Amino acid sequence: MRHRDDNKKEAIIEATIHLVNEIGFASCSISKIAKRARVSPATIYVYFTNKEDLIVSTYVEIKKSMGVALTKDYDPSLPIRDRLWRFWTNTFTHISRYPQHFFYSEQFSNSPFTSLVKSEELDTYFDPLHSTVRSGIEQKIIKDVPHDVLAVFMFYPILLLANHKFCTTFESSDDQIRLAFDMAWDAIRL
Amino acid sequence: MRHRDDNKKEAIIEATIHLVNEIGFASCSISKIAKRARVSPATIYVYFTNKEDLIVSTYVEIKKSMGVALTKDYDPSLPIRDRLWRFWTNTFTHISRYPQHFFYSEQFSNSPFTSLVKSEELDTYFDPLHSTVRSGIEQKIIKDVPHDVLAVFMFYPILLLANHKFCTTFESSDDQIRLAFDMAWDAIRL
Amino acid sequence: MRHRDDNKKEAIIEATIHLVNEIGFASCSISKIAKRARVSPATIYVYFTNKEDLIVSTYVEIKKSMGVALTKDYDPSLPIRDRLWRFWTNTFTHISRYPQHFFYSEQFSNSPFTSLVKSEELDTYFDPLHSTVRSGIEQKIIKDVPHDVLAVFMFYPILLLANHKFCTTFESSDDQIRLAFDMAWDAIRL
Amino acid sequence: MRHRDDNKKEAIIEATIHLVNEIGFASCSISKIAKRARVSPATIYVYFTNKEDLIVSTYVEIKKSMGVALTKDYDPSLPIRDRLWRFWTNTFTHISRYPQHFFYSEQFSNSPFTSLVKSEELDTYFDPLHSTVRSGIEQKIIKDVPHDVLAVFMFYPILLLANHKFCTTFESSDDQIRLAFDMAWDAIRL
DNA sequence: GATGAATGAGTGTTCATTCAT
DNA sequence: CATGAATGAACACTCATTCAT
Numbered sequence: 091m092r093h094r095d096d097n098k099k100e101a102i103i104e105a106t107i108h109l110v111n112e113i114g115f116a117s118c119s120i121s122k123i124a125k126r127a128r129v130s131p132a133t134i135y136v137y138f139t140n141k142e143d144l145i146v147s148t149y150v151e152i153k154k155s156m157g158v159a160l161t162k163d164y165d166p167s168l169p170i171r172d173r174l175w176r177f178w179t180n181t182f183t184h185i186s187r188y189p190q191h192f193f194y195s196e197q198f199s200n201s202p203f204t205s206l207v208k209s210e211e212l213d214t215y216f217d218p219l220h221s222t223v224r225s226g227i228e229q230k231i232i233k234d235v236p237h238d239v240l241a242v243f244m245f246y247p248i249l250l251l252a253n254h255k256f257c258t259t260f261e262s263s264d265d266q267i268r269l270a271f272d273m274a275w276d277a278i279r280l
Numbered sequence: 281m282r283h284r285d286d287n288k289k290e291a292i293i294e295a296t297i298h299l300v301n302e303i304g305f306a307s308c309s310i311s312k313i314a315k316r317a318r319v320s321p322a323t324i325y326v327y328f329t330n331k332e333d334l335i336v337s338t339y340v341e342i343k344k345s346m347g348v349a350l351t352k353d354y355d356p357s358l359p360i361r362d363r364l365w366r367f368w369t370n371t372f373t374h375i376s377r378y379p380q381h382f383f384y385s386e387q388f389s390n391s392p393f394t395s396l397v398k399s400e401e402l403d404t405y406f407d408p409l410h411s412t413v414r415s416g417i418e419q420k421i422i423k424d425v426p427h428d429v430l431a432v433f434m435f436y437p438i439l440l441l442a443n444h445k446f447c448t449t450f451e452s453s454d455d456q457i458r459l460a461f462d463m464a465w466d467a468i469r470l
Numbered sequence: 471m472r473h474r475d476d477n478k479k480e481a482i483i484e485a486t487i488h489l490v491n492e493i494g495f496a497s498c499s500i501s502k503i504a505k506r507a508r509v510s511p512a513t514i515y516v517y518f519t520n521k522e523d524l525i526v527s528t529y530v531e532i533k534k535s536m537g538v539a540l541t542k543d544y545d546p547s548l549p550i551r552d553r554l555w556r557f558w559t560n561t562f563t564h565i566s567r568y569p570q571h572f573f574y575s576e577q578f579s580n581s582p583f584t585s586l587v588k589s590e591e592l593d594t595y596f597d598p599l600h601s602t603v604r605s606g607i608e609q610k611i612i613k614d615v616p617h618d619v620l621a622v623f624m625f626y627p628i629l630l631l632a633n634h635k636f637c638t639t640f641e642s643s644d645d646q647i648r649l650a651f652d653m654a655w656d657a658i659r660l
Numbered sequence: 661m662r663h664r665d666d667n668k669k670e671a672i673i674e675a676t677i678h679l680v681n682e683i684g685f686a687s688c689s690i691s692k693i694a695k696r697a698r699v700s701p702a703t704i705y706v707y708f709t710n711k712e713d714l715i716v717s718t719y720v721e722i723k724k725s726m727g728v729a730l731t732k733d734y735d736p737s738l739p740i741r742d743r744l745w746r747f748w749t750n751t752f753t754h755i756s757r758y759p760q761h762f763f764y765s766e767q768f769s770n771s772p773f774t775s776l777v778k779s780e781e782l783d784t785y786f787d788p789l790h791s792t793v794r795s796g797i798e799q800k801i802i803k804d805v806p807h808d809v810l811a812v813f814m815f816y817p818i819l820l821l822a823n824h825k826f827c828t829t830f831e832s833s834d835d836q837i838r839l840a841f842d843m844a845w846d847a848i849r850l
Numbered sequence: 851g852a853t854g855a856a857t858g859a860g861t862g863t864t865c866a867t868t869c870a871t
Numbered sequence: 872c873a874t875g876a877a878t879g880a881a882c883a884c885t886c887a888t889t890c891a892t
Contacts, residue, residue: 098873114392116306120866130874132868141866200390202304204445235459236449242440243433243463250432255394259426269425273433277467281853282891288855310883320857322885331883478852494772496686500887510853512889521887580770582684584825615839616829622820623813623843630812635774639806649805653813657847662870662876690862700878702864711862853892860886869877 099137101127106148111190115197120144146206149198152191157215159184164218170226171275177219178248178271185252186262192252219245232278243277289327291317296338301380305387310334336396339388342381347405349374354408360416361465367409368438368461375442376452382442409435422468433467479517481507486528491570495577500524526586529578532571537595539564544598550606551655557599558628558651565632566642572632599625612658623657669707671697676718681760685767690714716776719768722761727785729754734788740796741845747789748818748841755822756832762822789815802848813847 105127109118120141124131138144160180165173185192198204213220223240226232232240251260251270260266295317299308310331314321328334350370355363375382388394413430416422422430441450441460450456485507489498500521504511518524540560545553565572578584593600603620606612612620631640631650640646675697679688690711694701708714730750735743755762768774793810796802802810821830821840830836 116391119864121864131866132874132876133872135867136872197390199445200387201306233463235463236447238447238449239441239456239460239463242437242447242460243467246436246440246446247432250436251429255389256436257426257428257432259428266429270429270432273423273425273429273467276469277433277463279466282855284855309881311881321883322857322859323855325884326855326857496771499885501885511887512853512855513851515888516851577770579825580767581686613843615843616827618827618829619821619836619840619843622817622827622840623847626816626820626826627812630816631809635769636816637806637808637812639808646809650809650812653803653805653809653847657813657843662874664876668876689860691860701862702878702880703876705863706876706878854890855892856890857888858886861884863882865879865881867878869875871874871876 098127098129098133102129102134102137102144103148103151106144107152107190107194110194110197115201142203142206145198145203149195149203150207150212152195153212154215155188156181156184156191156195157212160216161218166218166221170222170229170231171279173218173222174226174244174275175271177222177245178274179267181245181248182252182262182267185248189252192249196249196253226278230280233280240278244274247274288317288319288323292319292324292327292334293338293341296334297342297380297384300384300387305391332393332396335388335393339385339393340397340402342385343402344405345378346371346374346381346385347402350406351408356408356411360412360419360421361469363408363412364416364434364465365461367412367435368464369457371435371438372442372452372457375438379442382439386439386443416468420470423470430468434464437464478507478509478513482509482514482517482524483528483531486524487532487570487574490574490577495581522583522586525578525583529575529583530587530592532575533592534595535568536561536564536571536575537592540596541598546598546601550602550609550611551659553598553602554606554624554655555651557602557625558654559647561625561628562632562642562647565628569632572629576629576633606658610660613660620658624654627654668697668699668703672699672704672707672714673718673721676714677722677760677764680764680767685771712773712776715768715773719765719773720777720782722765723782724785725758726751726754726761726765727782730786731788736788736791740792740799740801741849743788743792744796744814744845745841747792747815748844749837751815751818752822752832752837755818759822762819766819766823796848800850803850810848814844817844 102123105123106118109123109126113122120134121131123144124134127134134144138147160177162180163176165176168176220237223232223237223244227234247270250256252262254260260270292313295313296308299313299316303312310324311321313334314324317324324334328337350367352370353366355366358366410427413422413427413434417424437460440446442452444450450460482503485503486498489503489506493502500514501511503524504514507514514524518527540557542560543556545556548556600617603612603617603624607614627650630636632642634640640650672693675693676688679693679696683692690704691701693714694704697704704714708717730747732750733746735746738746790807793802793807793814797804817840820826822832824830830840
């Protein structure tokens with residue numbers, strides 16, 4: 091018996107991401123994905139139970155790798171602001187490197203598929219962010235508002251700035267990234 | 281000859297918006313919309329040249345009415361911060377009143393259809409925002425960064441906060457709205 | 471009460487012929503014809519009971535005008551061969567002048583609509599041909615075979631030769647027309 | 661994996677031919693063909709890329725088998741007239757055996773689809789005809805006119821005579837076939 | 851007479867999925 | 872494991888025709 095070919099699974103996921111980038115979510119069909127990944131449509135059903143599973147799994151994969159990238163050099167001994175700065179720049183670097191992954195997750199987040207993701211499964215990857223924010227609040231450095239409100243000013247801006255559909259003028263130069271971070275920091279700091 | 285029934289066109293647009301809210305953009309088909317609007321699928325093609333036209337037109341309609349709502353009590357004699365505050369609260373009020381319109385435009389913005397909107401056509405509706413930001417910068421009240429970067433901290437946050445998919449804890453109470461505005465203001469003010 | 475507008479009826483028929491030439495029989499729809507004729511689809515139903523009627527009537531119109539053209543200078547006092555020669559050249563002249571009509575009738579003849587034409591209605595227009603052939607046989611100048619077999623060699627060749635789909639090399643020069651007539655004459659003469 | 665069922669492809673082609681005979685080219689839809697062939701409409705797209713491909717392929721298939729039938733006993737050592745006689749009778753035999761194929765190709769030839777056939781692909785099947793005509797001309801037995809003009813008198817008459825829409829009186833008796841051949845021969849011989 | 855609105859039935863085609871190999 | 876064949880259901884869209892004006 092042959093083993094499951096992880097290359098094949100990965101090829102399918104990569105094909106999904108690229109196709110979504112090229113033709114959009116709605117026009118993305120199993121057969122097109124199969125053609126792009128150079129496998130048979132039936133093969134996709136070896137690795138995923140159905141289209142929904144493929145699309146959600148692809149998202150989860152993207153989010154996981156993003157979580158890993160964000161927190162790769164997490165150092166709880168650093169000051170709050172420096173820790174946040176690292177998250178900020180790591181996010182930018184990661185998005186710049188994998189813009190297609192970013193675009194996919196943007197489309198996914200605004201689709202009804204979102205509700206199918208078990209968020210606990212992903213949350214652990216972003217624990218360092220939560221810890222940092224939590225201690226920031228405890229140390230009276232950061233405003234004492236719910237985490238998701240803070241996220242609106244500290245993390246979503248990166249996604250918006252990196253998205254050329256929304257921000258046509260923003261260039262990911264070091265200067266601009268630092269400037270935007272200062273704005274985010276001004277928003278959340280006490 | 282029968283005369284054109286504007287109610288019918290509106291019914292089609294409303295059906296589109298509601299369906300997108302219920303089943304999402306991708307699964308939204310002409311025949312489902314027709315059923316929802318209680319017209320024949322063929323009738324949709326009397327009012328719109330094709331599906332794309334229907335979807336884009338619906339978005340434009342939503343955006344226009346949003347623009348009108350935002351700027352309805354625009355008063356250029358007010359201080360910058362007060363003007364922004366009005367935009368902020370108007371947006372919240374409008375989104376709370378028409379959450380479905382809001383959800384539709386969120387999905388639309390993250391779809392490949394976005395590129396089909398002639399943005400100039402809509403821009404005029406949001407001119408007061410641009411003027412306000414511009415004079416804020418001139419008066420050295422607001423940071424001198426590109427408008428879309430400012431928007432990331434001043435306008436998109438409202439959309440995110442109002443979106444219960446992203447912010448599960450945020451309640452649109454007056455207190456919270458004011459608090460969030462303060463954060464936005466801290467981000468952009470000099 | 472307005473009178474029936476013959477211009478309008480004619481415009482519809484002309485539009486039908488031209489459209490068939492451009493996009494073919496199968497793709498020819500009432501609404502396209504209406505657009506081409508600059509009338510409303512509903513107007514077509516003022517002049518024709520349905521699509522079938524329109525298509526058959528158009529064919530009949532074409533055939534009638536062809537019959538008239540063929541026999542316009544019919545002179546029963548001329549010798550058989552000269553009479554046939556006039557039919558022959560008249561046909562060529564007419565087809566060259568109205569190639570679109572010719573193409574339409576070719577498509578029509580090979581469709582199941584043909585069976586709907588009351589051939590007697592048209593036959594009278596071609597009586598001179600039949601008389602000529604009949605006296606040719608009686609005078610032992612033409613072979614004594616059924617008229618439609620004679621037609622296969624004396625009349626259809628013109629249609630085929632004039633049809634550039636079948637005959638790519640045939641040029642309607644006087645020489646070639648005379649040469650082809652000689653061949654036809656050789657086939658049927660005793 | 662299931663293996664491709666050639667019977668299925670043939671069934672689709674046969675269904676196409678028969679339907680065209682029954683209801684005509686224009687009203688022939690994919691779903692009707694599918695129903696006739698007892699397959700799903702989708703299955704047709706396994707074997708043909710689209711409707712056009714199906715229709716053209718069907719024609720090419722018919723033409724090929726006709727070419728083979730015409731030239732099956734081709735013998736270049738026979739006299740010109742005898743060779744032509746064989747083509748003539750072979751054509752008649754073939755058309756009588758497969759009248760539906762004949763009717764299909766007549767309809768096809770007068771449709772806009774004709775232009776899609778790569779004629780070179782088919783020409784080779786009819787090479788013996790061209791050789792025969794060519795040597796007939798060289799030997800000064802046949803008139804020195806373009807091949808397609810000769811075809812108008814030597815080959816198309818068969819199609820017309822066999823077509824009961826055009827020739828209602830012609831019976832495919834040996835006598836009549838021989839008589840018609842004599843007429844054709846008179847037309848082209850020197 | 852003339853028309854644009856309106857539609858049920860149909861178009862060609864693609865879909866997600868299953869099946870047999 | 873891997874696949875091309877096969878399909879019912881759905882897709883966006885157009886059809887010929889009728890209706891109210």
